[in-house]
Amino acid sequence: MDLLLEIGTEEIPHWMIPSALAQLAKLDLLGASANVDATPRRLVVRATGLSERTPDAEQVVKGPPITAGDKAAEGFAKKQGADASALRKAGNYYELVKTVSGRAASDILAESLPSAILGIQWPKTMYWTDRNGPRFIRPIRWIVALLGDQVIPFEIAGVKSGNVTRGHRILGAASIPVNIATYEPELRKNFVILAAHERRHKIEKEAAALGAKLDSDLVETLTYITEFPTAIKGNFNPLYLELPAEVLTTVMRHHQKYFAVEGMQGGLAPNFVAVMNTSGDPEGLVKHGNERVLKARFNDARFFWNVDQQKKLADRVEDLAKVTFQAKLGSYKEKTDRVVALVKELGGDENAQRAALLCKCDLTTEMVKEFTDLQGVVGGLYAKAQGEPEVVSRAVYEHYKPLSMEDAIPGTPAGQIVALADKLDTLRSCFSIGMMPTGSKDPFALRRAAQGVVKLLVEGDLEFKLDSLAAGELHAFLLERVQYYFREVRGFKYDEVNAVLKVGVSTLKDVEDRLNHVARVRPTPNFEPLAASFKRINNILKQANFTQGLVDASLLEAGPEKALYEAYAGLAAFGPLEDVAELRPHVDRFFDTVMVNAPDPKIRENRLSMLSDMLRKFSSIADFSEIVTSGDQK
Amino acid sequence: MDTFQDTVLKLKHYWAERGAIIQEPYDVEVGAGTMCPETFLRVLGPKPYRVAYVQPSRRPADGRYGENPNRLYKHQQLQVILKPTPDDVLEQYLGSLKAIGINLAKHDLKFEEDNWESPTLGAWGIGWQVMLDGMEITQFTYFQQCGGIDLDLVPAEITYGLERLSSFLQGVDSVFDMEWAPGVKYSAVRLADEVQGSVYNFEMANVARLWRLLSEHEAECKELLAGYEKYPEKKRYPVLAAYEQVLKCSHLFNLLDARGAISVTERVGVIKRVRDLAVGTAKVWADQQEVA
Numbered sequence: 001m002d003l004l005l006e007i008g009t010e011e012i013p014h015w016m017i018p019s020a021l022a023q024l025a026k027l028d029l030l031g032a033s034a035n036v037d038a039t040p041r042r043l044v045v046r047a048t049g050l051s052e053r054t055p056d057a058e059q060v061v062k063g064p065p066i067t068a069g070d071k072a073a074e075g076f077a078k079k080q081g082a083d084a085s086a087l088r089k090a091g092n093y094y095e096l097v098k099t100v101s102g103r104a105a106s107d108i109l110a111e112s113l114p115s116a117i118l119g120i121q122w123p124k125t126m127y128w129t130d131r132n133g134p135r136f137i138r139p140i141r142w143i144v145a146l147l148g149d150q151v152i153p154f155e156i157a158g159v160k161s162g163n164v165t166r167g168h169r170i171l172g173a174a175s176i177p178v179n180i181a182t183y184e185p186e187l188r189k190n191f192v193i194l195a196a197h198e199r200r201h202k203i204e205k206e207a208a209a210l211g212a213k214l215d216s217d218l219v220e221t222l223t224y225i226t227e228f229p230t231a232i233k234g235n236f237n238p239l240y241l242e243l244p245a246e247v248l249t250t251v252m253r254h255h256q257k258y259f260a261v262e263g264m265q266g267g268l269a270p271n272f273v274a275v276m277n278t279s280g281d282p283e284g285l286v287k288h289g290n291e292r293v294l295k296a297r298f299n300d301a302r303f304f305w306n307v308d309q310q311k312k313l314a315d316r317v318e319d320l321a322k323v324t325f326q327a328k329l330g331s332y333k334e335k336t337d338r339v340v341a342l343v344k345e346l347g348g349d350e351n352a353q354r355a356a357l358l359c360k361c362d363l364t365t366e367m368v369k370e371f372t373d374l375q376g377v378v379g380g381l382y383a384k385a386q387g388e389p390e391v392v393s394r395a396v397y398e399h400y401k402p403l404s405m406e407d408a409i410p411g412t413p414a415g416q417i418v419a420l421a422d423k424l425d426t427l428r429s430c431f432s433i434g435m436m437p438t439g440s441k442d443p444f445a446l447r448r449a450a451q452g453v454v455k456l457l458v459e460g461d462l463e464f465k466l467d468s469l470a471a472g473e474l475h476a477f478l479l480e481r482v483q484y485y486f487r488e489v490r491g492f493k494y495d496e497v498n499a500v501l502k503v504g505v506s507t508l509k510d511v512e513d514r515l516n517h518v519a520r521v522r523p524t525p526n527f528e529p530l531a532a533s534f535k536r537i538n539n540i541l542k543q544a545n546f547t548q549g550l551v552d553a554s555l556l557e558a559g560p561e562k563a564l565y566e567a568y569a570g571l572a573a574f575g576p577l578e579d580v581a582e583l584r585p586h587v588d589r590f591f592d593t594v595m596v597n598a599p600d601p602k603i604r605e606n607r608l609s610m611l612s613d614m615l616r617k618f619s620s621i622a623d624f625s626e627i628v629t630s631g632d633q634k
Numbered sequence: 635m636d637t638f639q640d641t642v643l644k645l646k647h648y649w650a651e652r653g654a655i656i657q658e659p660y661d662v663e664v665g666a667g668t669m670c671p672e673t674f675l676r677v678l679g680p681k682p683y684r685v686a687y688v689q690p691s692r693r694p695a696d697g698r699y700g701e702n703p704n705r706l707y708k709h710q711q712l713q714v715i716l717k718p719t720p721d722d723v724l725e726q727y728l729g730s731l732k733a734i735g736i737n738l739a740k741h742d743l744k745f746e747e748d749n750w751e752s753p754t755l756g757a758w759g760i761g762w763q764v765m766l767d768g769m770e771i772t773q774f775t776y777f778q779q780c781g782g783i784d785l786d787l788v789p790a791e792i793t794y795g796l797e798r799l800s801s802f803l804q805g806v807d808s809v810f811d812m813e814w815a816p817g818v819k820y821s822a823v824r825l826a827d828e829v830q831g832s833v834y835n836f837e838m839a840n841v842a843r844l845w846r847l848l849s850e851h852e853a854e855c856k857e858l859l860a861g862y863e864k865y866p867e868k869k870r871y872p873v874l875a876a877y878e879q880v881l882k883c884s885h886l887f888n889l890l891d892a893r894g895a896i897s898v899t900e901r902v903g904v905i906k907r908v909r910d911l912a913v914g915t916a917k918v919w920a921d922q923q924e925v926a
Contacts, residue, residue: 170728225746281740285741292807296703300704
């Protein structure tokens with residue numbers, strides 16, 4: 001049988017919908033798998049091939065001991081609703097085999113669905129009936145629950161399940177009886193496009209046709225904020241193009257959820273693309289309304305720009321004393337002083353130091369107070385407009401970068417140093433007062449800052465040793481991020497990362513080189529067996545409690561032992577790993593024929609010395625015993 | 635075309651027809667209609683209530699000397715409280731938009747997440763900003779907590795920004811060009827308030843005296859709250875007067891803020907002072923409702 005469940009709600013915040021759907025997809029539907037879909041007003045689960053009933057099952061009930069006699073047996077049988085003749089003997093006891101009849105799927109679902117629905121985890125829930133009422137993301141107003149052509153009867157917050165859905169708030173009917181087959185077509189007739197991918201596609205197609213610069217985050221937002229998306233194009237006065245594209249785009253994108261439109265020569269056109277939650281705008285009223293709002297927004301931005309120019313960034317440094325960085329860590333003025341000093345310490349030139357001095361000044365501007373996302377960017381634009389050298393303004397502009405793992409690092413050495421110093425200072429300061437991130441709590445976005453430090457060090461090819469930048473807990477915190485970066489961003493295998501980090505970290509560039517090295521040799525046929533041997537050696541040494549000793553070449557036995565010694569001793573310690581991998585046949589032969597635990601303690605000692613010597617020699621690149629080989633897999 | 639006052643009258647009429655008491659504006663300065671006792675206190679406890687009123691709302695820091703077409707030091711809200719929330723509350727709300735002449739089929743309406751929170755009132759709720767053709771015209775909130783107390787019944791709060799709504803309906807770019815009454819512009823009625831209010835708030839309000847006043851009103855409020863427990867005839871006790879002192883404090887805080895007199899570090903402390911008063915009052919008020 002087929003199933004349809006539609007939870008009709010008031011508008012759910014767009015960003016919460018995908019995770020709710022992921023949870024609904026795991027719903028227990030008697031073994032059938034759930035197909036999920038959603039608009040802001042409905043969460044929908046559909047499934048096919050549910051069985052009508054669960055199968056009958058046999059249950060064995062243990063009875064009294066046979067020695068207890070017939071009376072006891074009869075009593076047991078009666079209690080189980082069976083005749084004593086149905087009992088059978090099992091060992092010293094009676095037992096009864098009962099048939100438990102299966103249940104109707106509809107009954108099971110009627111029982112399980114309410115708690116499954118209310119069990120969806122949301123970032124923030126509400127109650128809407130009274131204090132003891134159920135909690136959900138927004139009020140539930142209707143429920144469609146059908147199994148085949150029958151309603152699965154249940155109730156949540158006074159709403160009874162049924163077969164009546166609702167269309168688009170404005171364009172659709174308020175009450176639409178449906179069955180499983182007519183459900184989606186009926187919705188469509190009532191201006192609800194149920195499938196997110198279809199809405200997404202409609203937005204992308206229409207917006208692109210109108211010249212929009214598509215932006216996947218905004219497309220996603222609009223997909224889950226509409227039931228029937230339709231794109232329209234609006235205009236604004238070209239005079240506003242005097243404002244920087246960054247400001248115009250931010251106003252359009254973040255405040256109005258519009259796409260910007262690309263103009264000639266890569267700049268912006270005096271247009272925008274808005275996505276409505278309706279089918280059209282034949283009279284141009286929506287276009288006009290949006291244009292009117294945007295004009296007011298741009299006016300504000302122009303006003304802020306003009307007001308801000310009355311006081312140069314350089315004259316705002318002292319004002320930063322009034323802006324709190326963190327209660328215990330003082331003001332942004334103090335932070336600025338620290339960052340300038342750190343930039344100097346890290347070898348930043350005059351331009352980098354100037355950029356460090358100016359980089360936080362935009363926090364005192366009206367523009368950033370209004371458009372906080374533009375911090376840094378506004379500072380850079382103002383620095384440029386106020387005649388600071390290009391290298392300074394660009395460093396200020398980019399100093400928050402990289403904002404994410406995907407974001408690029410600043411494009412100039414000055415920008416990289418300032419970005420590094422700023423993040424490092426935040427990390428050091430917060431760690432100094434014990435504000436480390438815990439679990440999901442990371443109010444100062446320290447993970448992101450640390451990630452930025454790692455990305456800057458590697459991708460900026462910055463020759464700072466990690467030890468010189470951080471110590472103690474911060475060092476460990478950065479190391480975690482180093483692992484994360486090389487694994488998740490760069491795609492190295494976790495054991496390769498572990499192997500390389502195990503032997504120590506100097507600069508991250510060096511870590512990267514060694515990782516590339518290991519990854520390159522890894523697929524060669526000798527490598528993994530050799531790694532397995534190294535692991536074996538490690539275990540032997542550990543068991544023997546052996547650290548190190550001098551190899552006495554005269555004690556080496558001719559044959560595989562001597563051959564191995566000569567083979568590895570002849571290799572350069574920092575030479576190509578490929579050569580090290582070539583040791584494999586020697587190692588294999590050694591283990592095949594030579595007994596490390598020789599009866600003569602001197603020989604034994606010497607063999608252990610040789611093994612540890614070899615291990616150490618080739619462990620400058622990576623600790624190969626960390627490499628997971630096929631023999632390790634469980 | 636409807637004037638500003640036409641629109642206000644139609645909205646009041648619409649909600650009156652749906653069982654709301656039409657209240658008049660509260661006579662103590664507030665930053666939002668939510669702060670009026672008709673909302674802040676009435677949402678507490680188990681008694682159903684429906685009310686609608688226009689509330690001039692003062693936000694000193696938003697003043698622009700009447701030079702910005704959309705920003706006002708004192709704007710007006712139409713506040714509706716429906717306690718408990720009817721199941722068709724959003725349909726009723728959409729009906730109110732139709733009632734003031736908006737043909738929704740020709741416009742774009744979206745409900746975008748916007749959860750309201752007031753640290754000074756110890757209050758928060760879940761809801762949306764309602765966007766009409768890209769403009770926020772209403773704040774819709776399901777109250778969850780007020781004065782630090784979980785609410786027994788969940789009220790819906792509908793707050794219309796009247797200037798925005800009316801200038802949208804009239805198609806003017808500046809609120810000051812909107813017709814308040816036939817032949818009378820908004821500027822003729824309200825421009826002086828904006829200019830003089832901004833001058834006072836930003837330039838002339840005596841900071842030292844404002845701080846003293848804040849302490850005085852705070853002391854008055856505390857004294858009143860402290861006296862409740864021993865007072866024999868609970869029903870007569872002036873809890874409402876205590877709440878007015880809270881509002882005075884809140885407004886003085888906003889004025890000091892606009893004067894730039896509150897540093898970031900002080901800010902948290904002053905907000906807490908006001909919240910303590912608001913929470914204390916809510917508690918006493920809830921108790922007073924329960925005693926026979």
